[in-house]
Amino acid sequence: MLMEKLVIKGGNKLKGEVTIGGAKNAVVAILPATLLSKSVVTLENVPDIRDVRIMMDIMRELGANIKLIDKTTYEIDTTRVKAKTVPNETAKKLRASYYLIGAMLGAFGEANVSLPGGCDFGVRPINLHISGFESLGAKVDIKNGMIKATTKNRQFVGASIYMDEVSVGATINVMLAAVKAKGLTIIENAAREPHIVDLANFLNRMGARVRGAGTDVIKINGVDFLHGCSYSVVPDQIEAGTYMACVAAAGGKVTLKNVIPKHLESISAKLEACGVLIEENEDGDELTVSREKPLKPCNVKTMPHPGFPTDMQPQIVAVLAKASGTSIVTENVWDSRFRYVEQLLRMGASITVEHGDMAVIQGVKELNGAQVNATDLRAGAAMIIAGLSAKGTTEIEDIYHIERGYENVVEKLQGIGANIKKVYIPEDDDGITVA
Numbered sequence: 454m455l456m457e458k459l460v461i462k463g464g465n466k467l468k469g470e471v472t473i474g475g476a477k478n479a480v481v482a483i484l485p486a487t488l489l490s491k492s493v494v495t496l497e498n499v500p501d502i503r504d505v506r507i508m509m510d511i512m513r514e515l516g517a518n519i520k521l522i523d524k525t526t527y528e529i530d531t532t533r534v535k536a537k538t539v540p541n542e543t544a545k546k547l548r549a550s551y552y553l554i555g556a557m558l559g560a561f562g563e564a565n566v567s568l569p570g571g572c573d574f575g576v577r578p579i580n581l582h583i584s585g586f587e588s589l590g591a592k593v594d595i596k597n598g599m600i601k602a603t604t605k606n607r608q609f610v611g612a613s614i615y616m617d618e619v620s621v622g623a624t625i626n627v628m629l630a631a632v633k634a635k636g637l638t639i640i641e642n643a644a645r646e647p648h649i650v651d652l653a654n655f656l657n658r659m660g661a662r663v664r665g666a667g668t669d670v671i672k673i674n675g676v677d678f679l680h681g682c683s684y685s686v687v688p689d690q691i692e693a694g695t696y697m698a699c700v701a702a703a704g705g706k707v708t709l710k711n712v713i714p715k716h717l718e719s720i721s722a723k724l725e726a727c728g729v730l731i732e733e734n735e736d737g738d739e740l741t742v743s744r745e746k747p748l749k750p751c752n753v754k755t756m757p758h759p760g761f762p763t764d765m766q767p768q769i770v771a772v773l774a775k776a777s778g779t780s781i782v783t784e785n786v787w788d789s790r791f792r793y794v795e796q797l798l799r800m801g802a803s804i805t806v807e808h809g810d811m812a813v814i815q816g817v818k819e820l821n822g823a824q825v826n827a828t829d830l831r832a833g834a835a836m837i838i839a840g841l842s843a844k845g846t847t848e849i850e851d852i853y854h855i856e857r858g859y860e861n862v863v864e865k866l867q868g869i870g871a872n873i874k875k876v877y878i879p880e881d882d883d884g885i886t887v888a
């Protein structure tokens with residue numbers, strides 16, 4: 454068995470251009486949504502990441518025919534999908550496998566899906582998904598780790614649903630279930646993330662009638678029939694934000710292509726407060742990010758969109774680890790998303806976590822390369838950021854977490870001047886065998 458690691462020699466300033474891919478959290482909802490049309494969908498700007506490959510494998514197991522047309526374009530044919538069960542081995546590899554419940558309920562009136570996996574940052578309940586399905590008229594049972602949901606007469610009836618918490622997953626799942634329901638569904642206190650809007654745009658392209666996505670009230674008029682379409686996935690807000698954080702930490706000047714600056718406003722505002730310069734091009738699809746002077750500290754609180762995204766929290770902490778002063782970062786979305794801090798301490802960061810939800814970061818002059826783990830996807834991104842700005846060599850293990858959500862991360866970083874490579878090491882050996 455070979456173990457994969459990332460090896461980063463820190464200290465290089467970054468320069469050049471990097472192209473941002475399609476959004477992970479949009480594609481993992483759009484792929485299940487194709488089941489609703491029982492026809493052929495052409496999807497462009499699909500990122501080549503592990504979570505997408507897993508979701509495609511699950512879809513193929515269900516009977517979908519998925520063909521790669523070119524590098525980032527796929528044709529998805531769901532005309533022959535009949536299976537309504539997603540078994541444990543596949544579902545547990547991916548948090549977003551629960552979108553198959555909403556999609557299969559909407560498409561077939563029935564779904565059997567194992568409880569999902571995904572990054573571990575404390576309790577990740579799905580009560581809002583279940584109560585949303587029930588409000589639409591489904592019967593939901595959880596037995597032996599499987600969620601079994603059925604609708605009466607194979608059809609949902611529109612309903613008014615108030616979400617007690619702002620939940621991306623529950624908002625998406627109810628949207629998927631409701632597009633073919635009878636009558637009007639209203640989701641109040643809906644999540645407003647760019648991937649919610651992207652899913653709504655995709656559903657509407659297939660003939661759905663979804664209004665209000667991007668606000669906290671989404672209205673869905675059910676339709677009987679959805680058809681195939683072509684659609685290009687929105688650029689990934691978090692991938693873009695992560696490269697912005699790389700430049701902030703390492704210094705230099707990089708242009709990010711294929712971005713939506715509006716989606717990046719909360720991230721840009723905080724990086725600018727730290728002394729990073731950010732310029733938008735005339736066409737509004739590129740940002741040039743540069744940092745020459747030492748980083749200044751700043752305080753950050755994560756919030757649902759349009760607030761500062763929790764999925765950028767580890768990355769901003771890695772940036773602030775070298776700011777000249779004290780920063781406070783408060784996590785308001787997840788109970789337990791500071792586990793990776795321990796890894797930054799190994800690199801010489803000075804961070805204390807208080808009450809589990811607040812990191813007090815005393816900026817240090819230097820971080821030192823060390824052997825660290827990617828404890829989850831965004832934590833792994835934070836290790837890369839810290840490694841790029843550290844003195845010496847950083848080795849990151851458990852990089853499969855990073856590959857779940859970042860396409861060609863090594864090539865993209867090498868393209869902007871980072872000294873990073875992936876190495877393969879026999880598990881029972883210390884020697885690096887392949888570069």
Ligand code: EPU
Nearest residue numbers: 478549578579580581582618620621622623764786787830
């Ligand atoms: N919540 C409930 N009940 C529910 C669902 C959620 O109480 O039924 C709570 C959660 O405990 C949490 C809050 O609501 O405190 C927000 O959770 P949400 O449902 O929005 O999260 P999610 O849908 O499971 C998605 C992203 C995450 C991202 C969160 C928040 C996908 C596949 N995942 O998760 O992305 O952190 O929204 O923005 O879209 C990542 O990409 O690294 C990642 C973890």
